[in-house]
Amino acid sequence: xxxxxxxxxAARPRRRVDDGVMTVGRSRAGTIAANTIGVIFSxxxxxxxxxxxxxxxxxxxxxxALTPTFVPTHPTFDNFLSAFKAQYFLQDMxxxxxxxLMAVAGALVVGFLAALAIARFKFFxxxxxxxVILAVQLVPFIALLIPLFLMLQRVSLTDSLIxxxxxxxxLILPYxxxxxxxxISGIPRELDEAALIDGCTRGQVFWRIILPLTGPGLVAxxxxxxxxxxxxxxxxxxxxxxxxxxxxxxxxxNQTTRGTAWGPLMAGAIITSIPVVVFFLIIxxxxxxxxxAGAVKG
Amino acid sequence: xxxxETPATRRTGGSTPHRASGRATRTRRRRQGSGLPWLLxxxxxxxxxxxxxxxxxxxxxxxxxxxxxxxxxxxRTPPWVGLDNYTRVLSDSVFWTVVGRTVAFTAVAxxxxxxxxxxxxxxxxxxxxxxxxxxxxxxxxxWAMPQLVAAQAFRWITDSDFGVLxxxxxxxxxxxxxxxxxxxxxxxxxxxxxxxxxxxGIPFLAITLNAGLTxxxxxxxxxxxxxGATFWQALRNIILPILKPLLTIVTTLSVIWDFGLFTQNxxxxxxxxxxxxxxLATYSYTQAFGQSRYSLGSAISVITVLLMLGVMAFxxxxxxxIGEVD
Numbered sequence: 001x002x003x004x005x006x007x008x009x010a011a012r013p014r015r016r017v018d019d020g021v022m023t024v025g026r027s028r029a030g031t032i033a034a035n036t037i038g039v040i041f042s043x044x045x046x047x048x049x050x051x052x053x054x055x056x057x058x059x060x061x062x063x064x065a066l067t068p069t070f071v072p073t074h075p076t077f078d079n080f081l082s083a084f085k086a087q088y089f090l091q092d093m094x095x096x097x098x099x100x101l102m103a104v105a106g107a108l109v110v111g112f113l114a115a116l117a118i119a120r121f122k123f124f125x126x127x128x129x130x131x132v133i134l135a136v137q138l139v140p141f142i143a144l145l146i147p148l149f150l151m152l153q154r155v156s157l158t159d160s161l162i163x164x165x166x167x168x169x170x171l172i173l174p175y176x177x178x179x180x181x182x183x184i185s186g187i188p189r190e191l192d193e194a195a196l197i198d199g200c201t202r203g204q205v206f207w208r209i210i211l212p213l214t215g216p217g218l219v220a221x222x223x224x225x226x227x228x229x230x231x232x233x234x235x236x237x238x239x240x241x242x243x244x245x246x247x248x249x250x251x252x253x254n255q256t257t258r259g260t261a262w263g264p265l266m267a268g269a270i271i272t273s274i275p276v277v278v279f280f281l282i283i284x285x286x287x288x289x290x291x292x293a294g295a296v297k298g
Numbered sequence: 299x300x301x302x303e304t305p306a307t308r309r310t311g312g313s314t315p316h317r318a319s320g321r322a323t324r325t326r327r328r329r330q331g332s333g334l335p336w337l338l339x340x341x342x343x344x345x346x347x348x349x350x351x352x353x354x355x356x357x358x359x360x361x362x363x364x365x366x367x368x369x370x371x372x373x374r375t376p377p378w379v380g381l382d383n384y385t386r387v388l389s390d391s392v393f394w395t396v397v398g399r400t401v402a403f404t405a406v407a408x409x410x411x412x413x414x415x416x417x418x419x420x421x422x423x424x425x426x427x428x429x430x431x432x433x434x435x436x437x438x439x440x441w442a443m444p445q446l447v448a449a450q451a452f453r454w455i456t457d458s459d460f461g462v463l464x465x466x467x468x469x470x471x472x473x474x475x476x477x478x479x480x481x482x483x484x485x486x487x488x489x490x491x492x493x494x495x496x497x498x499g500i501p502f503l504a505i506t507l508n509a510g511l512t513x514x515x516x517x518x519x520x521x522x523x524x525x526g527a528t529f530w531q532a533l534r535n536i537i538l539p540i541l542k543p544l545l546t547i548v549t550t551l552s553v554i555w556d557f558g559l560f561t562q563n564x565x566x567x568x569x570x571x572x573x574x575x576x577x578l579a580t581y582s583y584t585q586a587f588g589q590s591r592y593s594l595g596s597a598i599s600v601i602t603v604l605l606m607l608g609v610m611a612f613x614x615x616x617x618x619x620i621g622e623v624d
Contacts, residue, residue, distance in 0.1 A: 030424075031424070031425075031426075034421055034424040034425050035425045035426055035429045037421060038421055038422075038425040038429040038430070038432070038433050039429060039432065041418065041421070041433060041436075042429075042432045042433050042435075042436035043436075045436040045437060045439075045440050045497065045500070045501075046436045046439065046440075048440075048443075048448065048451040048452065048455060048497070049439050049440065049443065049451075051451060051454070051455055051462060052447070052451045052454075055454065063460070064459075064460050065460070066460070066465075067465070068460070068462045068465050110341045110342050110345060111342060113338040113339070113341060113342070114338060114339045114341070114342035114343075116338055117334075117335035117336070117338035117339045118335075118339075120335075121334065121335035123335040123336065125336070126335070129339055129343070131614065132343075132346065133346075134613075134614050134617060135610065135614060136346060136350050138554055138606075138610040138613065138614075139350065139354070139603065140558040140579060140599075140602065140603070140606070142558065142560055142579045142582070142583060142599075143357065143579075143582065143599035143600075143602055143603055144350065144353045144354060144357060144599075145583070145586075145587075146357060146360065146582075146586045146587075146592050146595050146596050146599065147352075147353035147354075147356035147357045147360060147596070148349070148353045149587075150356070150360075150365070150370070150592065151352070151353060151356065153370070154373070166349065167349065169345065170345050170346065170348075170349040170350060173342060173345060173346065174346070177342060230444075231444040231445060231446070233446055234560065234561070234564075234583075238587060248444065248446050251446055251447065251450060252446065252565065252569060260454075260457075262454055262457075262460070265450060265454075266450075266451075266454065269447040269450055269451070272444065272447060273442075273443060273444055273447050276442060276443075276444055277439070277442040277443070280438070280441065280442035281438060281442060
């Protein structure tokens with residue numbers, strides 16, 4: 001026993017221990033198996049994505065073929081064209097942009113102030129506010145849809161882009177506050193204090209230190225807010241008439257009204273997804289840390 | 299509501315040492331101006347109160363009234379009916395079936411996705427660099443895909459006439475899946491829905507848990523190896539205990555998300571889920587907006603939130619406990 005323990009440190013440098021966790025029982029056959037499973041898993045995950053792309057570039061006859069082709073034999077952009085030409089598509093795209101941008105801008109301004117309060121001040125009721133912000137993120141929004149609908153109807157804000165914008169603003173607000181809080185508390189307080197000693201006012205500290213340093217955080221937060229608002233369709237579909245929907249709702253209505261034209265639907269789905277996927281890939285580092293942030297102590 | 303509502307504190311973290319040092323002096327100074335932080339929070343609080351708090355109260359009130367289309371149009375106060383909605387809902391066997399189905403789906407979907415998520419996270423540490431990159435890229439694409447788009451993709455893949463799934467299964471010897479409809483038999487339909495939910499949920503779980511695995515000290519694993527521990531022993535006695543706080547949180551979140559299932563069964567059933575495909579969320583929605591029984595729908599929503607309350611409280615307590623909320 002003693003011999004084993006003594007020998008271990010000496011043997012260590014020779015063994016390749018690049019990552020600690022899975023070195024137990026590492027064998028050549030095991031590594032090959034692991035890599036194979038990894039590749040199969042990736043292909044399985046990617047298959048639906050690939051199939052959407054594949055379908056979108058097929059002409060109608062190929063889409064509705066009993067023997068599906070795995071690469072379009074006659075690739076075409078027709079599906080994209082017919083999606084653009086479809087009723088409401090461009091209108092819905094515009095609506096979606098308006099609603100999303102208004103919600104994100106509003107949430108950013110309002111949320112930043114609250115985030116500042118939570119991150120930089122100790123005050124009575126702070127914990128209470130944090131509790132509220134965490135809790136409201138968990139309330140299923142669909143549960144609130146009935147009273148919300150009745151409320152907005154009372155003030156004539158149903159079938160209006162403003163009503164939806166405000167709703168989306170509130171939808172992404174808790175997340176915005178919570179994320180910005182994280183970014184602001186990442187700025188060392190010593191910077192604030194040094195500036196105060198050098199004679200800056202509170203306002204100057206905000207404009208010259210906190211705001212510029214939170215820049216990347218503001219981008220990440222607004223992008224994520226954008227994704228959330230852009231992906232929403234239940235609220236807008238319930239509150240608004242067909243002329244005032246967004247692209248997600250278009251995808252849903254497209255299927256019910258005219259049977260399913262799979263080609264244009266998949267093309268529409270791709271167009272709808274592009275901003276989300278691009279934005280997501282840009283900020284994925286921030287998202288990956290997750291609601292779980294604190295559990296991973298770095 | 300799809301991806302994750304997440305604070306990105308870790309990225310910018312590293313401020314932990316500051317927090318501890320000199321707290322006493324700072325606290326004293328900050329406490330003086332306790333008006334300013336409240337002033338800064340007022341817009342947020344007003345918006346949350348107006349569009350989340352008030353509807354929440356209204357939802358409860360509504361569940362004790364009888365709001366139908368007539369009251370909606372005339373704007374008159376709906377009549378009070380006391381507990382009628384609740385007795386009606388709770389004595390309805392359809393409701394209990396929906397509750398049972400939602401709970402069962404949540405249990406199955408959460409268990410499968412957490413187990414696979416953990417397995418993939420472990421696998422990511424074992425594979426070659428290139429394969430790991432491939433896995434991450436694949437998962438990022440899935441994660442980025444909007445829920446509704448993913449649901450439409452699955453609807454197309456499982457289409458009875460031209461879906462590629464039937465085509466592929468039909469190629470297996472002895473299997474005849476031509477024109478097979480996946481949603482006639484609810485068990486098969488729910489397998490499709492569960493596959494969709496698990497498939498879409500794995501990226502978050504695997505990538506988060508993989509990040510958590512970097513916290514497992516190499517020395518512990520090495521020591522265990524030297525002492526002759528098998529992989530399963532190391533997993534059970536070293537990795538899982540260290541991963542536990544993170545596992546608890548991602549599991550809780552998965553429960554909350556899966557219990558509120560709406561988009562997937564809604565879209566896969568063309569916006570008209572049959573009784574066998576209703577979950578609590580779609581059931582409440584259908585009652586309210588499909589049948590104009592706003593009060594009954596509210597009562598179902600109230601019960602749904604009450605059912606979830608324990609899990610939500612647990613999640614928030616956990617967030618405070620691990621010190622994320624400081």
